[in-house]
Amino acid sequence: MVAVSIIMPIYNVMDTLEKSIQSLLNQTCKDFELILVNDGSTDSSGRICDEFQKKDNRILVIHQENTGSGFARNAGLDQAVGEYIYFSDPDDYVEADLIKENLKIALENQANMVVFGYYEEIISNGKIKQTKELPDLSVLATKEDFRKSFRVFQKLNSNIIWNKFYRHRYLLENNCRFTGQRVGQDALFNHLVYRDLESVYFNPVPYYHYVTRIGSAMNRYHSDRFLLEYVIAEQFEKLLVHWQYEQIYHDLISLAYWSTLYVELNNLVLKDCPLNNHQKEQRMVAILHHPKIQEILFSLNSGLEEKPHIQLLIFLLKNAKYQLVLRVIRAKNQLSNNYYHVFELLKR
Incomplete structure (x- = not known):
């Protein structure tokens, strides 16, 4: 068993994939596995994954027919052995201490979920606008605490998954899986997670760089x-x-x-x-x-x-x-x- 299983769904992202994977391999904490799920890419994304796997035995590559990012993440969950699960996207990148510092919080408190901050980067005409988004909460120990504080919790965008550590056992016990819906499967997954959630801890530090490129598929x-x-x-x-x-x-x-x-x-x-x-x-x-x-x-x-x-x-x-x-x-x-x-x- 490893401390963290990182799961990344991949589909035709060869321009950003190497930077994204490398930012995860550069983590100061080494106790993790990286599961790369090549979801039927038609560009060189699959080859890039295989090349990284040859260099690092912490990497597991899954090649499958295109089923969408939700089912690709499920394929990763099926193979994961980590005590905590972390989902990262292949067109973004992370800070080097993401795993080390959030895993410390998770293990010390046996948290079901740890939520941390992130940077939002908008790229337009070669220029980058960066803003910082941080949680306003500290600890929500009980189900009632979480539910009463949900309005504040939602301000950080409760739908996203890449600023959260999930306790693997909690996901299994509550049958938290992704749907095949092409858009919004992150939100639907989190709605399952939140149904009976307790023991949530917050880290007011940004680690994830969420990159939006004007003209991307979301703008079609x-x-x-x-x-x-x-x-x-x-x-x-x-x-x-x-x-x-x-x-x-x-x-x-x-x-x-x-x-x-x-x-x-x-x-x-x-x-x-x-x-x-x-x-x-x-x-x-x-x-x-x-x-x-x-x-x-x-x-x-x-x-x-x-x-x-x-x-x-x-x-x-x-x-x-x-x-x-x-x-x-x-x-x-x-x-x-x-x-x-x-x-x-x-x-x-």
């Missing part, structure tokens, strides 16, 4: 994006119902369903969206007929009333100003894309 049109996001919102609501906290966190449920709508609005303004304006309007009308979307649009206590930009879009949607909605989304996206360059200009 997907015809089923709304339905995939809707499944995530439904599972989130079921989690809070399981806790019997659905009334306390009613606003978080509303925001989850609003996010499904907002993601689809962004989906419709992407450059590669094949729909014409009339088809986009029809798409929005169909989505607005979903019961949960109706509820957040017309409820007087959805919890969204204090968010002016959301209220503007809701007002336009309720009044069938669909083309104006799309123009607002385009303008907001353009402003976001230009923000970094304007900020750098102001600094100079």
Whole structure:
């Protein structure tokens, strides 16, 4: 047995893979195994994995047909022998003390989960904007502690998996596995983890570099994006119902369903969206007929009333100003894309 099993799903990431793997091999703590799951890559990613395996006996490479990152992570879990599980993505990289310092916290407290900070890096036109995200909590010892503090916990993005150590035994005992859903399997996995979670410890230090490249696959049109996001919102609501906290966190449920709508609005303004304006309007009308979307649009206590930009879009949607909605989304996206360059200009 090793202390930590690191699992990395890999699909056509040859440009970033070597840096990502090397950052893990450079860890100051050496008591780990690195499971690389080549999920049917058609570029040289599989060959890169094999070359690393020849150089380091801590590496296990699994080659399989393409099934998606969720099932690839499950394949890694099936082989893992570590006391703790850590998931890393092949287009990101990590600090050298990530394992050493978070494993120390995990082992000293026999934690079911350790949560740490991360850097968010946005790369656009060759320039990098970096921000730091850190947890605001310390220790949540009991199930009730975790549930009562979930609003604060969620501020660090409760859906992500790469800023967390998971106790392997806890995952096994609670049958925490990934689904085959193409988008959002991280969130669905964490919803299973959170159902009966206790003994959670936080480390207010950033170790992970989450890299977003403008123009990546996440910024491309997907015809089923709304339905995939809707499944995530439904599972989130079921989690809070399981806790019997659905009334306390009613606003978080509303925001989850609003996010499904907002993601689809962004989906419709992407450059590669094949729909014409009339088809986009029809798409929005169909989505607005979903019961949960109706509820957040017309409820007087959805919890969204204090968010002016959301209220503007809701007002336009309720009044069938669909083309104006799309123009607002385009303008907001353009402003976001230009923000970094304007900020750098102001600094100079």
